[in-house]
Amino acid sequence: MPRRQLVLLLGIVALTVAASVLTVVWRNEPLLGLDLQGGVSVRLVAVGPTDEAMLDQTVEIIRDRIDGLGVAEPEISRTETGVMVSLPGVDDQERALTLVGTTAELRFRPVCRMLNFPGGATEASGTAPSGPASCALLDSGEVVPSVGPGGVTPPEDDHPTDFVVLGARTGSPGARYVLGPSLLTGEAIAEANPLFIDYQWQVGLDLRAGRVGIDGFNEIAARCYVGETSCPRLEGATNGRLAIVLDGQVVTAPAIRAPEFKADSILISGGFEKQEADDVSLALRYGALPVELEPENTRVVSATIGEDSLRAGVVAGLVGLLLVAAFIVGYYRILGLVALTSLAISGALLWAIVAHLGTQSGLALTLAGVTGMIVAIGVSVDSNVVYFEHLKEDVRDGRTARSSVDRAFPIAFATIVKADTASLIGAGLLWALTVGAVRGFALYLGLATLLDLVATYFFMGPMVRLLATTRWFAEHPRRFGLPASGAVSTPVSPTAEVIS
Amino acid sequence: MSRLTGLYRGESSVDFPGLWRRAVMASTVAVLIGLASFGIRGLNLGLDFEGGTSYEVRAPGAEVADARAVMDDLGAGDARVQVVDDEVLLIRSDIEDPARAAEIRDALTTRLGPVEAFEQVGPTWGDEVTDKALRALVVFFVVVALYITVRLEWKMAVGALVAVAHDIVLSVGVYSVFQFEITPATVIAFLTIMGYSLYDTIVVYDKVREIVARLGATERYTYPELMNLALNRVTMRSINTSVTSAIPVVSLLVVGSLAMGAAALQEFAVALLVGIVVGSYSSLFLASSLVSRLKEGEERWQAVASKVRGRIGEEGPTRVIGRQEAVLSDTRAAPRRSPSGGPAKKRPPVVRPATGGAPPRPRKKKKR
Secondary structure, eight states: OHHHHHHHHHHHHHHHHHHHHHHHHTTOOOEEOHHHHOEEEEEEEEESOOOHHHHHHHHHHHHHHHHTTOOOOOEEEEOSSEEEEEEETOOOHHHHHHHHOOOOOEEEEEEEEEESOTTOOOOBOOOOOOSSOOTHHHHTTSOOOOOOGGGSOOGGGOOTTSOEEEEESSSOTTOEEEEOOOOEEGGGEEEEEEEEETTEEEEEEEEOSSTTTHHHHHHHHHHHHHTOTTSOBBTTOSSBBEEEEETTEEEEOOBOOOSOOOTTOEEEEEEEOHHHHHHHHHHHHSOOOSSEEEEEEEEEEOOSSOHHHHHHHHHHHHHHHHHHHHHHHHHHHHHHHHHHHHHHHHHHHHHHHHHHHHHHHOOEEOHHHHHHHHHHHHHHHHHHHHHHHHHHHHHHTTOOHHHHHHHHHHHHHHHHHHHHHHHHHHHHHHHHHOOTHHHHHHHHHHHHHHHHHHIIIIIIHHHHHHHHTSHHHHHOGGGGTOOSSOSOOSOOOSSOOOOO | OHHHHHHHTTOOOOOHHHHHHHHHHHHHHHHHHHHHHHHHTOOEEOHHHHOEEEEEEEOTTOOHHHHHHHHHHTTOTTOEEEEETTTEEEEEEOOOOHHHHHHHHHHHHHHTOOEEEEEEEOOSSOHHHHHHHHHHHHHHHHHHHHHHHHHSOHHHHHHHHHHHHHHHHHHHHHHHHTTOEEOHHHHHHHHHHHHHHHHHHHHHHHHHHHHHHHHGGGOOSOHHHHHHHHHHHHHHHHHHHHHHHHHHHHHHHHHHHHSTTOHHHHHHHHHHHHHHHHHHHIIIIIIHHHHHHHHHTSHHHHHHHHHHHHHHOSOOSOOOOOHHHHHHHOTTTSTTTSOSSOOOOOOOOOOOOOTTSOOOOOOSOOOO
16 A cells, blocks of 8 residues: 555656646746736727727627637727727737738638749649639630739729739738638638647538538538639649638638538648647637727836735735745644645646746736635645544544545545536536636636645545554654644544443 | 534534524525626726736836836726736737727837837637537536436436536626626636535435435434535535635635735735635535425425424424434444334434533444
8 A cells, every 4th residue: 555655746747847847848938918018009990981880899809709719808898989999918019910910801712823932832733614603714815913002902893703813811921822812711611620630730610500500511622622723733632722811811721622521520720830720720710700800009008916916916916925835734734745745746736737828828927817726725734634524523533544544535535526526527517618817816726726636646645554554653643733632531442442 | 613513523403404594585685786796897907808908018027016016006906917028018908998008108118218009909818709608518518417416316406506606607707796897717706615515415414325324224313404414424524625725725815915916916815815705605505505495395394304203292292313413313234133124113312412522432442
């Protein structure tokens, strides 16, 4: 038995140390929320007439779009003329702008030609005109796409039924796509998610059913697969390409590698970085805003909570922690030290996770999050208290301390699991069903609860059981905050409870 | 004092069932006050929920504290102040009345600098966020009720939900009565309270379930008596947990009151403190009394109750189950000894160790 406990103990300690070291080495730091450190504020003005309802809907879509990035806890509000979005700690103002986006509509257009690409793919092949507008119309000069300054079709000429020349949303600035008329709109897309498959980042698409969804898409796919003139093969390629265009920019233009797709198993791959896959999925998922927005300005804003408040909060947290430590050790003596170490372990792991998510996924740590963690301290301590009180109870009932240690842990742990499961259910549901700050709270609650279970099972339980095998424990129960013996005066042997 | 030391030694003998009636009455009054205040005064919703006015003041070099001082003088101390690009102060306040807003604009112009932009802003915490959160809460209550029903029993699910609702009404009531401003952080505090209260109630219920499973089969104690024993045994845990949870919050309250401009922290701490105290109280007094009331009506427990009454005469105050009785009656502790199937044995003479008296001397060495 002690060996097993030892393994668990060493495992959790090693894990904690490793997590802490990695956090330092990777320079992971929690991303502080808008209220704590400020960020970037983007002011968008609506083009054309709007009303409050439309702006509210816009706010909602932008919130979804940013929530899709993680739990950045943006501040989004309607203004008299548009929308104001503030994001915590975004250093790169350009990125803030693209995140917030200024979306018109998402369209699927076949690629007729690609110009100025590093590889130099230009010419299209295939001649026989049939079906939808053929790219051959371009070759014969019957149709000339309108091209404005910068070599692309200006937004006012970007009609769904016309041939257009558009640039890519990201990537080489000179590259141009010559695109056919729109065949499908963003309505077709039900869901889009970044996926890590076959060691590379891809974007998984779910389409809706019916003509505006998968059926329409398959019709196009069949043409592009064989390279019909409406969706021709480009030079050196075996299939045609279908561009997905957002707000006059090509998000991605994948080659169609199959004649038919199932609605929920379409994958776009293309050597994406994780961030690209994220951005592409977001753009696909949240297509159109009800109003067209134009960025007016992007500015750096300071924290909403004064530095004095912040300092007060930190001081309060430290003082509180010290007092808790004093109380626990004063009350439970050596068991109290075990409880504190257990707390330190779950705290270190929580910090590592929060710092990692903050750096990688834009999880923001707001005042609410900090306070949630302070309260989580109380709940984590409770797991220890439940066990220790059970232990004392058993000892008073006449058991030896040593046998109580083994007997009480499973019972106490079962209680803790029951209570924590309720918290986890709450955290999971709130995470799945809500938006904004509530979602951030749910994440912290869930993490803290899980880590509480981990620290209790892997550290606190084994540690107490290991201590219980020492002579010291048997001889000085008071040093462990346990009563010296049971209140029952009948002699008690460790093996059988005797009633005489 | 002797009661305290008794509590520490686990000899506490609080007559919980005797206190239930008073607790239920006190809670009912508190809940009614909370609801009445909510109905009449409503809540003081902040900028994030209602929107307000935003001012941009060009004041290079000005500090947040300067702007806050000015706004304080104008009676809008809860304004949110940010520095934009180091030279503009962005001030947002929840004042919606255009005349008042214009007054403030003029005052800002004279005292800080030219107001460059001045407009109404919408809420950042829109109705949509609230709607989704409320829907999620309803789902959450249903799922948790099912969960408690499966793991414990449905009567406990009812008790737990009533206790949680009580805690939320009281916490929100405090905000309504004192008209503290509700911010997103406050809402998070309410959610935290909810989670804490539920957690606490389940811990208490699990103890009750454990005690009933151990001593229930003896048919010697009525349900409230068993409940009383369980509550007494879990009291120390509840107190310790509340204390450790409350210490950081109290510290936030004290330090917050010493520091300037930390009013937000203070109100937040008040909500949490009320929630923690009320959460522990409702688990011990409300959730348990409700379950006890529901269980008493069950046939099994009515039979036990009438049997017990027949044996010891009329109902007095709840008999307190002493430690020795509890251990002796522990059906698990002496499985081989318990008479199989026979009628309940005569009650053993009650040898209750005197509370606060000298406990038996510890044996110096255990022979192994």
